[in-house]
Amino acid sequence: MFLCAKWQYFHHMGLDVEDNFFSVQRPIKEKYGRRYLGVCSPGSSRPAMLIRVYTAFLTAAQELFNHFGEPADPYMTMVGYFNSLRELGGMKRLAEDDVQTRSYRVRMSMVERPALAQRSISNIRELTSRVSSQDIPKYLDNLEVKFKSEFDTTTGKYVTKWQEGDTRAIDIVLATNMLSVGVDVNRLGLMAVNGQPKGTAEYIQATSRVGRSFPGLVCTVLTWARPRDLSHYETFEHYHATFYKHVEAQSVTPFSPRAMDRGLTGALLSLVRLENDEFSPNDGAGKLNMSNQAEISNAIKALANRAGNVAEDNSRKKLAENELKERADEWAKKASMGGRILAYEKRGPEKDKTVSLLDSPGLKPWDNWTVPMSMREVEPGVRLIMNTNHIADDHDWKPRPATKDED
Template identity: 80%
Template sequence: KAGAQVHNVFMRRVSIFPPHGLDIEDNFFSVQRSIADRPGRRYLGVCSPGSLRPAMLIRVYTAFLTAAQALFDRFGQAADPYLTMVGYFNSLRELGGMKRLAEDDVQTRSYRVQMSLVDRPGLAQRSVYNIKELTSRVSSQDIPKYLDQLEVKFNASYDSEKEAYVTRWDENEMRAIDVLLATNMLSVGVDVNRLGLMAVNGQPKGTAEYIQATSRVGRQFPGLVCSVLTWARPRDLSHYETFEHYHATFYKHVEAQSVTPFSPRAMDRGLTGTMLSILRLENDLFNPNKGASELDETDGEEIEKV
């Protein structure tokens, strides 16, 4: 809706140059690359009718964490992108509940996976120690530390006795993050190339937000995004029923931004500069003999009086 937005703001017509070409894979503005040349993301939808949302999240997190550990035991450093589990939430209330579950149930299930799921291949016992959150509740001083910590990889050293790769940390060494819980703070400005695994709790309100958030994983390595959809929410259920078609065409579902050129908030932000300009102009008009040096000395004082 670029034409309607430009008309509402500037009352002018808009034209795109150069126009879109004949090939959708190369339209001058973007080029579609093959997955063989550039790793992409695979989207997985999970919906369990009759199950509670916390129970679904616990099982998804446990399965992903223990499966990543099994890959690490076998392949070592190559499995590093999938050892950090990223959880995306639409609200702080849901994130707070999942953090408590991650610190309790997910840790317990991941540690006891060999005893309870011994007949299921592809899972390995794992101890989940480092759980962080990236939200507005975190201090502004801690956010840069967490972002630096996301860059830390799981070091791999082969243990001949266990016949598997293990991770050993020194006492004062910065540990890698096992689980990162985040809100929409993650979708802007977080460029960590090593992330490859994400679980989205519920369908975000906007498609643009969904694309931005899930594009944080799979930037350098193949990524896996799991959308945990709740059967009791009609919108989540609708996305699950059309999951494949929606994700194959979700760029065309991006909502147009609303344009409000004379909104109260926009006028409040613009009126301050306009009033100061008028005051400076009136000062020059009513005091034509006032020198430049005198104006500079009293300028700040007059603004304070206003």
């Protein structure tokens, strides 16, 4: 990616704009896609618009389900995407109150609504950082649960009857950007996006969670009081017809000090293990005799030169070299300790006698031998317990004495 003396563009643009080698544009009749719908109501507040959009979609899906049964299942689960936890929390309360009430009473007014059907909303979930990591897999599994469809001859409609102990399908799931990465639920077909996300890449990733196996519908609720939302609404059709070209470029700084704190150990060990067979096995960590051993010195030199050439800064090269030598000294010190087996990871039949050279993030404070085990790991989670028993009304702090200038 960096420091490439020669590079070539692959694959060269072809004659057909619908086939660029990496992706092929398929006709909508062959492969289901998504239809985007923009909603903006000047003079209406954001919560009012969301309540009406959610109610309309949920009750319209129920009407389809009453007539067609299982084919309407993808639209029975409403996915709500939010840019912040604050807005999501507010919508959850509205979903549990206003949306539930309006969905149940949609046919009780004097207004004729032939395309909407009465619906009872009971199962509302959220996929956010506020949810326990143990519950998230369970909720993802619940998203795969379909609505049961049984034809009732007395009413002439399809109905859903849950038995005691059944895992019920989710009516509404509210999510933040957690949904845009790693959530693959093929049955989802309906989504409402609250406001235009900050990045086009995030918008594409999030909305691609629906319409995978069935035609998808994405409704973007834009607020008229936000200039950015209003601008997107005014250019809605053109933006969505060309939004792949609007994907923002990502900037990176190679060999920055913080990047070296996170990734230098992994790069050093990977290079040593790939270049030298004796260091390759798991117990090869104990093969190091001296910190200036030829295998380690060659790896340090290669990485330090790379840092200096990429950054075009000799001080960056010196910093990388010092960091690498510090790790080599610590590695040699650990390998010289007898009475144990030093391995990269504590596993295998002799793991009781094995000491791990590397640590996974989150087990203890980050040090030189903490190595991320996934490209998605950035920072470990922090859990806080708030003890309110000792909170008093009177504070212990005292105001700072005013200076002469402040007087």
